[in-house]
Amino acid sequence: MSLLSIRNLKVTLRTPQGPVYPVQGADIEVAEGKTRCLVGESGCGKSLSMLAVMGLLPAGASIEAEQMHFAGQDLRTLTAKTYRRLRGPGMGLIFQDAMAAFNPVLRIGDQLAEAYRTHRGGSRRVAWQKAVHWLDRVGILQPEDKARYFPHEFSGGMLQRAMIAMTLITQPRLVIADEPTTALDVSVQAQILALLRDLQRSEGVGLILITHDLGVVAEMADDVSVLYAGKTIEEAPAKVFFDRLSHPYSQGLKACTPNWRAGPRPVEPIPGLPPPLNQRHQGCAFRYRCAKAMQICDQLPQMQPVGERHRVACWLTQRDQEITNAQTGEQP
Amino acid sequence: MTALLSVDSLCKRFGDVDAAKDVSFVLDSEEILALVGESGSGKTTVGRLIAGLENKDSGEVRFQGHLLPMTYGQKDFLRWGREIQMIFQNPLGALNPFFSAADVLAEALRFARSGKAMKRSELSSGTDFWLDAVGLQSSHRNRLPHQLSGGQRQRLVIARALCMEPRLIVCDEPVSALDVSIQAQILDLLRRLRKERGVSLLFITHDLNVVRQFADRVLVMYRGACVEEGATGDLFSNPQHDYTRHLLETCPVPAYQEPPA
Ligand SMILES: Nc1ncnc2c1ncn2[C@@H]1O[C@H](COP(=O)(O)OP(=O)(O)OP(=O)(O)O)[C@@H](O)[C@H]1O
Ligand SMILES: Nc1ncnc2c1ncn2[C@@H]1O[C@H](COP(=O)(O)OP(=O)(O)OP(=O)(O)O)[C@@H](O)[C@H]1O
Ligand code: SF4
Ligand SMILES: [Mg+2]
Ligand SMILES: [Mg+2]
Numbered sequence: 001m002s003l004l005s006i007r008n009l010k011v012t013l014r015t016p017q018g019p020v021y022p023v024q025g026a027d028i029e030v031a032e033g034k035t036r037c038l039v040g041e042s043g044c045g046k047s048l049s050m051l052a053v054m055g056l057l058p059a060g061a062s063i064e065a066e067q068m069h070f071a072g073q074d075l076r077t078l079t080a081k082t083y084r085r086l087r088g089p090g091m092g093l094i095f096q097d098a099m100a101a102f103n104p105v106l107r108i109g110d111q112l113a114e115a116y117r118t119h120r121g122g123s124r125r126v127a128w129q130k131a132v133h134w135l136d137r138v139g140i141l142q143p144e145d146k147a148r149y150f151p152h153e154f155s156g157g158m159l160q161r162a163m164i165a166m167t168l169i170t171q172p173r174l175v176i177a178d179e180p181t182t183a184l185d186v187s188v189q190a191q192i193l194a195l196l197r198d199l200q201r202s203e204g205v206g207l208i209l210i211t212h213d214l215g216v217v218a219e220m221a222d223d224v225s226v227l228y229a230g231k232t233i234e235e236a237p238a239k240v241f242f243d244r245l246s247h248p249y250s251q252g253l254k255a256c257t258p259n260w261r262a263g264p265r266p267v268e269p270i271p272g273l274p275p276p277l278n279q280r281h282q283g284c285a286f287r288y289r290c291a292k293a294m295q296i297c298d299q300l301p302q303m304q305p306v307g308e309r310h311r312v313a314c315w316l317t318q319r320d321q322e323i324t325n326a327q328t329g330e331q332p
Numbered sequence: 333m334t335a336l337l338s339v340d341s342l343c344k345r346f347g348d349v350d351a352a353k354d355v356s357f358v359l360d361s362e363e364i365l366a367l368v369g370e371s372g373s374g375k376t377t378v379g380r381l382i383a384g385l386e387n388k389d390s391g392e393v394r395f396q397g398h399l400l401p402m403t404y405g406q407k408d409f410l411r412w413g414r415e416i417q418m419i420f421q422n423p424l425g426a427l428n429p430f431f432s433a434a435d436v437l438a439e440a441l442r443f444a445r446s447g448k449a450m451k452r453s454e455l456s457s458g459t460d461f462w463l464d465a466v467g468l469q470s471s472h473r474n475r476l477p478h479q480l481s482g483g484q485r486q487r488l489v490i491a492r493a494l495c496m497e498p499r500l501i502v503c504d505e506p507v508s509a510l511d512v513s514i515q516a517q518i519l520d521l522l523r524r525l526r527k528e529r530g531v532s533l534l535f536i537t538h539d540l541n542v543v544r545q546f547a548d549r550v551l552v553m554y555r556g557a558c559v560e561e562g563a564t565g566d567l568f569s570n571p572q573h574d575y576t577r578h579l580l581e582t583c584p585v586p587a588y589q590e591p592p593a
Pocket of ligand 4: 046
């Protein structure tokens with residue numbers, strides 16, 4: 001069953017220099033017990049679209065969407081108060097910046113315990129035990145001692161794990177993890193990913209994983225969405241993502257992925273920059289960097305199904321699809 | 333030839349944790365040395381000790397033959413702070429929340445000139461140059477740190493370190509938060525700086541895929557101590573220490589795998 005279903009999400013921010021449109025048509029769908037990975041260039045709106053889902057956008061931001069459902073509720077209609085109650089037990093966000101999530105003058109264990117008590121109640125003692133338990137589950141050694149540490153006494157990776165513990169302690173049904181393992185070495189990373197997978201199996205937690213590490217995508221994803229300049233441009237099951245992506249940007253993204261097993265091959269960046277976000281897209285946002293751009297690319301391509309759970313927003317793909325359909329005599 | 337940096341028996345304890353235990357290594361000019369190891373193994377601590385951001389318990393750090401002080405004072409930062417720059421693991425904490433991207437770079441450029449006056453036009457062209465070099469756009473100029481995305485903040489911190497034209501950069505997970513395309517672009521830039529300006533890098537990371545294509549040599553840390561050191565190719569083809577082998581085995585591969593049953 002679909003746990004979260006977002007269609008055509010748009011976020012507008014007001015700045016002194018005028019409005020910016022960092023999210024312009026994001027589609028995100030997660031089923032219970034499944035993982036959707038979100039990939040895309042730095043600044044393409046991954047974090048902001050997730051903040052929008054969590055109801056945590058900065059003041060002055062506005063949202064539009066064709067659909068925004070979470071567990072049968074329409075997120076667009078929620079009041080600030082119901083939203084607050086939904087966060088924690090409903091959905092939890094593991095922030096990209098672990099340091100920013102903690103209060104520097106409070107002990108780690110107290111901050112975790114407080115998060116627990118806010119949503120689950122109970123005595124201070126039980127909450128502290130929960131805090132220690134979750135520090136242990138994310139692989140912090142000597143969790144009873146470490147719970148007494150202040151944030152600056154943790155290494156980068158320990159802090160990131162504490163952040164993960166703070167989100168999981170309220171046992172949300174949907175976990176949104178924004179680059180949760182970037183500062184973690186591979187063995188701790190493997191441990192965290194295994195923990196998330198465990199929670200999915202045992203409790204049917206739905207997971208949105210933002211990552212730029214395609215190794216992590218390979219290990220975790222059921223489905224993958226590619227964002228470019230605030231728009232979902234391709235979504236596909238993991239196998240399709242690695243075997244035969246359609247969108248020229250998705251292909252470029254894969255081509256510049258380093259892999260040590262392939263030897264010391266330097267990878268090539270995709271030339272050019274994403275478009276500025278102070279205007280709405282008129283055509284395909286990737287057309288200035290796309291080697292295959294055509295005249296029609298000046299018009300905005302819509303997401304079109306090309307296979308099972310596989311949709312693409314690209315004129316070229318659409319044309320190829322029409323040719324194939326014509327050859328096989330199928331109706332589009 | 334003397335090494336650019338030589339570290340000899342460096343030690344640092346926090347309470348009963350040995351964050352750095354007898355760490356010794358050398359770094360030549362124009363060399364890229366990767367420092368890898370599990371979380372909490374002391375990588376950041378070693379970087380901070382070298383940059384003078386943490387007091388050394390014992391051991392020696394020499395830079396271009398000069399012995400660096402055990403504890404830095406204001407003067408030491410003025411003298412060495414420009415030559416040895418650090419790119420921090422946590423960019424939000426490393427940026428003043430009230431400084432725009434342009435302010436951050438202008439301040440760094442002024443510091444690099446030891447406070448000598450700079451023409452406004454010079455400052456603004458310097459700022460633009462470095463923003464562009466890390467792939468930030470003119471629309472990011474006046475943004476405050478919290479108005480930038482995670483990867484954009486990271487690039488701003490990188491630009492701030494690079495614009496001071498240091499001889500040595502201690503990079504703490506500089507590209508871990510960046511998508512693959514920007515990552516490739518930043519690594520390209522660092523390689524170019526090494527070639528054109530002779531910069532050396534101590535490159536702290538856990539990403540072995542990046543290490544393989546980027547570093548000349550690799551140093552592996554485990555619980556505060558160096559356990560293995562070698563040329564990148566050798567270390568990957570013939571790892572000696574168990575921990576190194578373990579690291580290589582657990583590194584995720586960017587290719588589709590059948591889900592476990
Ligand atoms: N200011 C401090 N006070 C107490 N302990 C500290 C302090 N700074 C670091 N430590 C401890 O020293 C050890 C090494 O920390 P360090 O930050 O160097 O690790 P790291 O290798 O950079 O790890 P990571 O990959 O997680 O960033 C850790 O056990 C950490 O808890
Ligand atoms: N408060 C703000 N005011 C103006 N622009 C903003 C603000 N916050 C974010 N942006 C811009 O919106 C865009 C999307 O930001 P977001 O944080 O969602 O990116 P991201 O995809 O998470 O990138 P990264 O991978 O670098 O974290 C960025 O270009 C960013 O500069
Ligand atoms: S729509 Fe056109 S410009 Fe955009 S990715 Fe497809 S071919 Fe390239
Ligand atoms: Mg982000
Ligand atoms: Mg560190």
